[in-house]
Amino acid sequence: MTYESFLYIPEWRFVDESMTTRNRSALESFAADDTLCHLVGQQMSAPTVRTWVHDKTVVLGIQDHRLPYVAEGISMLETAGYNAIVRNSGGLAVVLDEGVLNISIVLSERDSAIDIPAGYEVMLAFVRMLFPEAGKRIEAYEIVGSYCPGSYDLSIDGRKFAGISQRRLRQGIAVQVYLCVEGSGSDRAELIRNFYETGLRGEEMKFTYPTIQPEVMASLSELMELPLTVSDVVIRTQLLLRELADNVDMGGLKPDEMDLYTFYLNRVFERNQKMLARG
Incomplete structure (x- = not known):
């Protein structure tokens, strides 16, 4: 089975929130993906692609929150005009802004398991299809010196433009990519470099920050x-x-799905408040 076979299916659901989420908290997007994980995982919804954008936000990982001077680092980000939130998962700090498009591919493994490498490879295949001008020039390997480095950093000619993560819940898998589409990638990286310099102040830690x-x-x-x-x-x-599926169901969460979304939204906000309270 090729990874493209996960993408060629009878029906996709497309939830475009690239405009509606911009001035809202990125926590709402994590709740939306958790909701879709539940719905798709339990086969209450077709497999889904969701697009989302948030204004100036730095999403911190749990390790970032353990920086010795994290409060000063967050204050620096706020002075620069960025909100800071903490996600309750792995990974490190990433930048979201109006030039960064996030895409979530939500699949079900209720009928057959999808291992973690397969999830990453499906997103790699999808991104290559999105940008046929680049095609195989888009490579996946760790870019040393980037923020939130990982083995599935996406790059062209050795320069990173995207990173992939996964969220698994109720037999659903949300494979998420942030695509730096517009603007300066190096300026975003400079912001995160300043955050780590402020949050570490040269102290040695057991965990190695990039x-x-x-x-x-x-x-x-x-x-x-x-x-x-x-x-x-x-x-x-x-x-x-539309090329991948016979039918594409457009539209956001339906009224009968909103109670589930409210449940996950409350859970995400409560977790974030607990994390920030420990800072």
């Missing part, structure tokens, strides 16, 4: 030398889904 080298990060518009926008990529996503 030494950020801004020059190893770039946006897709920079790498592809195209005037690419977030809106362009949302349109590409919709068109791609």
Whole structure:
């Protein structure tokens, strides 16, 4: 079985929140993905692709919150105009803003298991399909010096433009990618470098935080030398889904799904408040 076979299916659901989420908390997006994990995992919804954008936000991982001077680091981010939230999962700090498009692919493993590497490979295949101009130039391996480094960093010519993560819940899997589409990738990396410098103050820690080298990060518009926008990529996503499936169900969460969303939203906000209270 090829990883593309996960993408060629009879029906996709497409939830485009690239405009509606911008001035809302990114915690709402984590709750939305948890809701979709539950719905898709339990086969109460077709497999789903969700697009989302948030204004200036830095999403911190649990390890980031253990920095010795994390409060000063968060204060620095706020002075720079960014909100800071903590996600209750692995990974390290990432930047969200109006030039970063997040895409979640939500699949069910109720009928057959999908292992973690397969989830990453499905997203890699999807991103390559989105940008045929780049195709196999898009590679997946760790980019040393990037923020939130991992074995599935996506890069072109050695410069990272995206990172992939996964969330698993109720037999559902949300594979999430942040795509730096517009603007300066190195400027975003500079912000995170300043955060770590402020939060560490040179102290030695058991956990090794990344030494950020801004020059190893770039946006897709920079790498592809195209005037690419977030809106362009949302349109590409919709068109791609129409190629992959016989039917694409458009629209947000339905009224009968909102109670479940409220449950996950409350849970996400409570966890974030507990994490920030420990700072």
